[in-house]
Amino acid sequence: MKEQEIIRKGEGNSYDYSQDHCFVKLASTETNGELCIVEDTLKPGFYLPRHHHKIMTEVFYFLVGEVKLIFDDETITCKPGDTITVPPNIWHAASCEKGGKMLTIFKNGQFDLYLEKLSKMTAKEFADAELMKAISAEFDIYEE
Template sequence: MVWGDLYSFKTTSAESNGAHALLEMTVNPGSATPPHIHHAEDEMFYVLEGELSLWCGDQKIVGKPGSFIAVPKGMVHRWANETKSPARSLVFLVPGGFDEFLMKIGKPATDSVKPSLPPTKEEIDFALSIAGKYHMEVVTQ
C-alpha cells in the first residue's frame, strides 16, 4: 500500500537482475502523484480497469481499459484517478530499481480496498529525502 493505493509487485527488479519491474496498481478515486521525472527508467502503463489520467509534459491522456501509455525517462509526468471508481493498471519499469523506492515508502496492505488517505508530512518528507537515490525528481512549479 503506497499512500492509500494498492501496489502488487508481479516481478521485482531483484527477480529480474535489475532488468525491469512489473507491478499492478489499484488507484483509488482522487488519488494522484505530483509532477515528477524518472531519470533512470522508462515507465509504461497498461490500463486494465477504470480510467487513469496521465499528463506527459503538457499533454493529458485519459487511459481506458486496453490503453497503453509509455513515458520515456526524463519526461515530466504525473497521473491521477479523476473518477469515482478505482482504476487498475499494470506498470512496467525498464530498467528496474524504482520498485525499491515504492517498497521503501509503502506499507504492507491489510486489505485490498481502502480509501486513499493523503500522505502525512512525515511520509512526504521521507519520500523526498530518498527520491534522488532512486533517480526520481519531484518537479515543483
C-alpha cells in the same frame, strides 16, 4: 532469474497505501534491476504529482477505469486496454478520479524496492520533505 514462477491474482509483495494498493508481480531483484512489474489498484481520488526519471522507462497498461496522464503539453485520458510508454526525462503526473487498475512495467528501475522502503517508514519520516526527496532520488524519481 530463477525458473518459471506463477504469481496468482492477489499475490506478490503487497503495499497498501492511502491512494493505491500495489502488488509486485516481478521484482527487480529477479532481473538484475532491469525490469519490475507492478499491479496497481488506484483508489478514488488518486493523484501522483509531476515528476520525471533520468534512467527509468515506465510502460503503463490500463485494466480498469480511466486514468489521466498529464504531460507538459497535453493530458491523455487512458482507458482499459490502452498502453502508454513514458521514456526517461519526460515530466508527467497522473490522476484517477473514480479509481482504476493498471500494470506498470519499470525498465531500468527498482520501483518495487522504493515501495518496500516506503512501507517501513514512519509518519514522521513521511512528513520530512528533504528525506522524501532524497529517498525518491535514490530510486530515480525527481519532483520539482
